[in-house]
Each structure stands twice: as C-alpha cells, then as structure tokens.
Amino acid sequence: MFYKLLRSVPLLTAILVICYSYWCFIFLYCDKSLDQQQPLKFCFYHIIFYLFTWSYYKTTTTPPPAIPHDFFLSAATMNKIWDANENCEKINAILSSKAHTLPIYTYSREGHYRYCQDCAILKPDRTHHCRVCGQCILKMDHHCPWLHNCMSFSNYKFYILFLAYGAVYCLIFLSILPVELFKWYMRSKVLEEGLLYHYTLLSISGVLFLAIFSALFFYHLYLVLKNRTTLEAFRAPLFSYGQDKDGFNVGAGNNFIQVFGETKWKWFIPVFCNILYYLKR
Ligand SMILES: [Zn+2]
Ligand SMILES: [Zn+2]
Known part of the structure; x- marks a missing residue:
C-alpha cells in the first residue's frame, strides 16, 4: 500500500504543477495583465491547455493492451x-x-x-x-514514473501528443511572461512582490520543461519514423538472420501511420488510431 502511494507521488506532483500553471494564468496574468491581445491569448491558451491535459489524461489512464x-x-x-x-x-x-x-x-x-x-x-x-x-x-x-504508466502500443500516440502540447504550453508562458514584466517595467509600475515571484518561478520552470518536452518529443518522433521503441534503440531485436535495429522499419510514412493512423485530422488529437504493426518481409 505504502509503495503504491509512493509511486503516485510523481504523478500527483505533475498534476499539481499543471494546476499551479493554470491558476497563475487565470488569476495572475488574466486578472492583472495590461496586454491588449489578452482575449486572443486566453482562447489559444485554453485550446492548448485542453489538448495538453486531454493527452496527459489519456496517456496516464489508458491501460496496457491485453496480450492475445x-x-x-x-x-x-x-x-x-x-x-x-x-x-x-x-x-x-x-x-x-x-x-x-x-x-x-x-x-x-x-x-x-x-x-x-x-x-x-x-x-x-x-x-x-x-x-x-x-x-x-x-x-x-x-x-x-511521472505518468504512472507504461508507454506502449495503446498509448504511445497520446504520449507523443502530450510532449508536443506540453512544449507548446510552455512556449505560451515564455512568450507572455517576459513581455509582461517588461511592460510593467516600462510603465514604471512596481510589480507586486507575489506577482514577480510567480512570474519568475513560471519562467524558470517554463524553460526547464520546454527543454525536457521538446527533447523527448523530437527523440520519440525520430523513433516513430524509424519504427523503433526506446528499448529497441538500446538493444536491437534478434531475428532469425541476426540482430536488426530496422527489423520493423517499413518506411517513414508507413511507420508514422502505424502509430498515428491514416486520418490526418486525428493525428492532432489523442484518440486511438494505431494500425497493427506488420513486418516488411
Ligand atoms: Zn510477463
Ligand atoms: Zn510499466
């Protein structure tokens, strides 16, 4: 029981960070901003927030596929x-x-x-x-451990979308906060101490998470295009003819479709569209 609770700590931490960022956006930026384009940013933020949390929810809650x-x-x-x-x-x-x-x-x-x-x-x-x-x-x-789940056949697409929308989510904050700080400074307004603290914390976390999300996103996109899992990237699978790290590679386009499906507009939302993988032989 204790071990189970301990394993939930990274997941709960991640949820708290998402809630904190949302609170900052709504109650600090929207409430106190001097930005003229705030309604536009408000809409864009919520579209990305929804796609980000939807992908996150699907990644963490989709159970591993049953073995036939x-x-x-x-x-x-x-x-x-x-x-x-x-x-x-x-x-x-x-x-x-x-x-x-x-x-x-x-x-x-x-x-x-x-x-x-x-x-x-x-x-x-x-x-x-x-x-x-x-x-x-x-x-x-x-x-x-951060998603408290295995990345597998059933949720790999959701995971990659989570990384992509996570990176965009960080970019939104990083495009808003420094500009906000600059505007306050230019108008000679003294920024509330709390506001300065939260804006600084968010900016530093934004840079860190952007680096993590984008590095993982590009790495996993590369693996998708090569039709390799992380485990196979570290150790190539053994076939009857020997080890072959490209044993499942059926061409970048087909590899992508195996994970993201054939319907283009569904590539951008976390719905299951995987095609059962097949070999080139
Ligand atoms: Zn087993
Ligand atoms: Zn697992």
Whole structure:
C-alpha cells in the first residue's frame, strides 16, 4: 500500500504543477495583465491547455493492451520449460509447435523463443515484461514514473501528443511572461512582490520543461519514423538472420501511420488510431 502511494507521488506532483500553471494564468496574468491581445491569448491558451491535459489524461489512464489469448502457455508447458533449465534447444523444442502458429519473428538474446515465466506466455514481438506494472506489455517503449504508466502500443500516440502540447504550453508562458514584466517595467509600475515571484518561478520552470518536452518529443518522433521503441534503440531485436535495429522499419510514412493512423485530422488529437504493426518481409 505504502509503495503504491509512493509511486503516485510523481504523478500527483505533475498534476499539481499543471494546476499551479493554470491558476497563475487565470488569476495572475488574466486578472492583472495590461496586454491588449489578452482575449486572443486566453482562447489559444485554453485550446492548448485542453489538448495538453486531454493527452496527459489519456496517456496516464489508458491501460496496457491485453496480450492475445493465443500466446498463453499451459501450466504443463511452463513446467517443461522450468525442467529445461534454460537450455536453448530444449526450450525451442517445447515452444516451436505453438510458435509456428503465431506471428513471431524475434528471439531472445540466448536464441530461443521469447517467453515470460511470470505471465506464462510466449511473448509477441516487441513485448516486454514491466516489473512496475507486473505484466507483459505489448510494444513496450518504457515505463514512465511521472505518468504512472507504461508507454506502449495503446498509448504511445497520446504520449507523443502530450510532449508536443506540453512544449507548446510552455512556449505560451515564455512568450507572455517576459513581455509582461517588461511592460510593467516600462510603465514604471512596481510589480507586486507575489506577482514577480510567480512570474519568475513560471519562467524558470517554463524553460526547464520546454527543454525536457521538446527533447523527448523530437527523440520519440525520430523513433516513430524509424519504427523503433526506446528499448529497441538500446538493444536491437534478434531475428532469425541476426540482430536488426530496422527489423520493423517499413518506411517513414508507413511507420508514422502505424502509430498515428491514416486520418490526418486525428493525428492532432489523442484518440486511438494505431494500425497493427506488420513486418516488411
Ligand atoms: Zn510477463
Ligand atoms: Zn510499466
């Protein structure tokens, strides 16, 4: 119970930061600003805020996809694997008849079919067991403690949109706050101490979060275009012909469509449009 609560701390911190930024925008900027274009910025801010929080909500709350039933192994098979004592040939002999009926193209580092002892499954390609979630995750990218969820087949698009809108959200603050401070200064008005404190805090956090969001966004966009997960970028998957970091790469356009779907206007909103991944062979 305590461990569960502890794991929620990063998520709660992130929610508090979002709430704080919203409070600052509404009760400090909108209430005290001298900006003539405030209504326009008010509308734009709320569109981005909505898209940002919607993407955030979908990223954190979308559960990992269920492993198809065909990949499950019986207790008898698991006992045989246990008795095989990690012998590669014996494991392949036990699993080959089932594996041949399934679309499995990758192998473990040891060269046998990939299986999970904890979940009692033959692992589908790109599936990894997450120790935090306690289950195998289809097309696992990584587990994010700040989002309290695994980035996987079911929410990867939402995660990338969250990063993109997060970066734009920071840019809004960074385009407003320094100008506001300058205007107050030029009109020789003394800025309230509280206002100066919040504007400074927001500006520093804005720069930091903008750097984090944009770096992660461009990195994950690169991975999408290459059809690689973060785990595969660190260790290339092993196919029958050897390791190949581009084993799932079917061309930048097709790779993008696999994550973002074919309908262009849906690329910008966090609705599920993934196409089941397929191999180039
Ligand atoms: Zn597992
Ligand atoms: Zn996880």
